[in-house]
Amino acid sequence: MTYCAIDFGTSNSALALARPGTPEVPRLIPLEGSNLTLPTAVFFNTDEHRQVFGRQAIAEYIDGYDGRLMRSLKSILGTHLADASTEIGDGASMPFTEIIGLFLRHLLQAAQREAGGPVTQAVMGRPVFFVDDDPKADAAAQSQLEAAARSVGLRDIVFQYEPIAAAFDYESTLDHEEVVLVVDIGGGTSDFSLVRVGPERVRQAERHDDVLGHYGVHVAGTDIDKRVALASVMRELGYQALDTLGREIPNRVYFDLSTWHLVNALYSPKRMSEFEQMKHLYVDPKHPTRMARVLRDRLGHGLIGVSEKAKIAVSNGGDTLVDMSVVESDLSMAFDEATMARAAAEDAARIVAAARETTRQAGVREHDVAAVYFTGGSTGLRFLADAIATAFPNATAVRGDPLASVAKGLGIYAQRLFGG
Template sequence: MTFCAIDFGTSNSAVAVPEAGGGTRLIALEAGQSTMPTAVFYAVEPGSPQPPELHYGRAALAAYVDGFDGRLMRSMKSVLGSPLVTQDTDLGAGHRVKYLDVITAFLRHLKVQAEAQTGAPIRRAVLGRPVFFVDEDPARDAAAQDALATAARAVGFEELRFQYEPIAAALDHERTAAREELVLVADIGGGTSDFSLVRVGPRRQDKLQRQDDILASHGVHVAGTDFDRRVELEAVLPSCGFRGRGPGGREVPSRVYHDLATWHLINTVYTPPRVAELRGMKDFYADAAQHRRLMKVVQQHLGHALGALAEGAKIDVARQGRADIDLSLLEPGLRAALEEAQALQALDADLQRIAEAALETVRRAGVAPEAVDALYFTGGSTGLKPLTDRIAAAFPAARAVRGERFASVAQGLGLHAARCFGVAH
């Protein structure tokens, strides 16, 4: 039997399989790419009893952007460990699905892709997991892994192992380590910021059990999707009335805006009772245009599109210092701007919390920050330079090493899987 290793990420996922002649390789999941967005689109035909047609990854995002009837599901990993995982949600046209079944469908798609490219059934797998699915709650954290294991077994994985994602990144980094060193791995993706302080080196590569080399692990449930939410609240949703004022100067209620900026809560704003409630709040707004735009968002289901605009603005600020946001989907000619200083102010608390988690990791190991030899950055959110600069400033003696942001964890999980299942590497 063969095996696979799955990096099931909040924003993107990847799969490693055995390579002929030894070792592992990442498979092409979609359009020749070794990573694909962690997204599922349930396309429904209004009035039809037929079950929804599922689209995955970039195809899922394209189906949503092209305006197909149905429901886009992203950031599914974020619901693990929450009560939502066992609840169902509306897909439209009378169809509903449980959140855990969405995760199961996505894992099944990854498994099918892996089997198609290996030409053999796959019953053994290593799955990555964050250091904490849920902060400061061991019971919910264990429940999150159990839920993910339930989904993995439901698609046919009979022998299942888990490995911490930052440990997997350390294994990937170790392949090129010329000497023994103390590395702080910073794996910062869409849902969590995870850190592990690990001893790596050429003489340690063949060890299957690495517990003694892991000096400490720590993490916080703050990362890329939180940055997107901050940006959306700062630069996009004010056009719809966030922090707006009523005729008497009182600030309008803000709950709807926080829900619109949170991926797994967006659809709760579209329910008929909620829409009716918001429609009745027209007199709360001194600026009638803000209320009109909000109603367009909830009536035309534009919440996910606004989230995508916020994500794009975050990327533009990181690349060029500012973002010019086209809000014409709300109103012709409407635009908003986001400057770097404004974005950094909005993100400051999140960036500081992540940097403090890095320092807490080495404190738990009983190691001084000056003793860290290298910082190994991986995960999509490490493309945000102010974040990596903030972490690096806390470890002045460490050199910064950048892994493949979307592939290091999957490659490391592949190495671990090969060792677990007795394959030469």
């Protein structure tokens, strides 16, 4: 029986597949063209009455096809939205968990094509906490994800913490034993595991005692994306501008416009009417004019994409020019790493505090951590990675594959469980 390992991520997903009849560790397979990762996105194209996934989903939405784009699906698990339905276009609706199932089915179909037959066993990654400080909601989130996976044909499902999976990938490169803090910062969660690793330990089937501690917070890349959007493009639409009485313009519309899964709600007649009723508050008439155009032409997700590009452009230093010509010709603004770091300082502090809390709960001194292993797309933000590394002064900073380390580690774990 062919088995697989699935990294269902908030921003990107990957899948590792066993090669039948061989002792090899499951390898990552292409999920979109030659790409080994797939953006976790579904677009319900109502113009052509079909669903598309990944990069194609985002491209068709940006190209102006009518429909509904869904991203950050993982962040819905464990919340009140998980049991709700959402509009997908043409008056139709679908439960959020069923949409997650559609995406998992797309991943599994790629695995089955590659395997040439059924794939029914899987190790699936999960964050340390789907939901912070709510064990009941966290357990519900895993149950919802498992139910979605079973609905598409997976029968034997085992979960593993994503940062622990990343530790398995790191361990495969070592020739000595050490204590490593795995830092896995993705789109929705920042997860940390303190793990004892080494070449002799690889051969052990049971590794429970090597996991010294794990902790996490529901603050990560999408939160920083929101901070960047608010610090850049939203200011040109009137965020934190003052009204005629010197008060700050109500900011709910800007926070929603900076949040992927809330953007579409702004296009409802009710929310459009709410904005119309506050247009008179603005001192600068450019701001409500631009915002009205964004809502009328449904430019919200495109603007989040613009701010995400700005984040990436300055992630390792320097500055960039944010192009907002989609809203108004010749509209742009300067943006740099220092501005991003200031905007995201509160989120960064929470993430660093969670890293420290991991070692505290494990009873390990920060000075005794030998390595900090970074994985997850958001660890590419220099200001954030540097802040974490500074908290562990004796540790070597090691960069894993930002998008594939977890999937590779889940594959290693899947081989130990199912490869016998």
